[in-house]
Amino acid sequence: MHIPVLLKETIEYLDIKENGNYIDCTLNGGGHTKEILKRTKGKVLGIEIDKEIFEKIKNENIERLVPVNDNYANLKNIVKENNFNNICGILLDVGMSSYHIDQSKRGFSFQKNEPLLMNYSSKLTAEEIINNYSEKDLEKILKEYGEEKFARKISIQIIKDRPIKTTFQLIEIIKKATPSFYHKNRTHFATRTFQALRIEANKELENLEKVLPQALELLKKGGTLVAISFHSLEDRIIKNFFKNHLKEVKLLTKKPILPDEKEIQSNPRARSAKLRAIKKL
Ligand SMILES: C[S@@+](CC[C@H](N)C(=O)[O-])C[C@H]1O[C@@H](n2cnc3c(N)ncnc32)[C@H](O)[C@@H]1O
Structure with missing residues (x-):
């Protein structure tokens, strides 16, 4: 099972509003989404690119979750097609999940002898x-x-x-x-x-470059964007995007937020996680 990374910090930075709608661009097993839904009466639009993962979470029939099997690079279209509005927060928790390593049989792990696929949906x-x-x-x-x-x-x-x-x-x-x-x-x-x-x-870096401006545009004023990344290339894209939009946003994290020792011990995958957040002015 995928353990959500920096969960407490994500919820804190998203600053969930009782009647707000939220977008989880990387739904997976809904680790973050389920916690968001506990704190709002609004809806969560959850996007997941991987068909196998998507089917599982869709079959959970979670109330007030609008699950979509698509690439977050198409965020504006997805939002339009689903008539989603009043967007108070957007979460990106990029990259692969434990499912890909442990269960997908698609060659993500170098500990298993599997065909070299390594694709989410491409x-x-x-x-x-x-x-x-x-x-x-x-x-x-x-x-x-x-x-x-x-x-x-x-x-x-x-x-x-x-x-x-x-x-x-x-x-x-x-x-x-x-x-x-x-x-x-x-x-x-x-x-x-x-x-x-x-x-x-x-095409992970291209997708990340594409989603960030769309996310900022879609957020309502005062809404927050939280982005969690797992290696320096992703973090650099996020950091630079935030830096280049300082006229439109307030930087909520001057330095990236890292998991504490306790989290790393209980979830080694969290080791390289970095969280950055902005609020739209
Ligand atoms: C790190 S996991 C997210 C975990 C989730 N936050 C949780 O705690 O349950 C990232 C997920 O994003 C999905 N993903 C990767 N690239 C994507 C993309 N371009 N569009 C939508 N989903 C994507 C992956 O398939 C994976 O399930």
């Missing part, structure tokens, strides 16, 4: 990226989206050893391409490559 899969992209393009995504310092070596090895079908095959290739000290790091040596492939397959 047609593009990690397998297609690995087996079809040029060496230069592979190196670029590993560098840019994975911040992988051995991007060049890994890309060269991928080209040599492809076709590559499974996570374990890919992990062996990364191992072959990188020095042995890299295999002893606390962070698994495949982490950055996996992150890069996931971001590319799902």
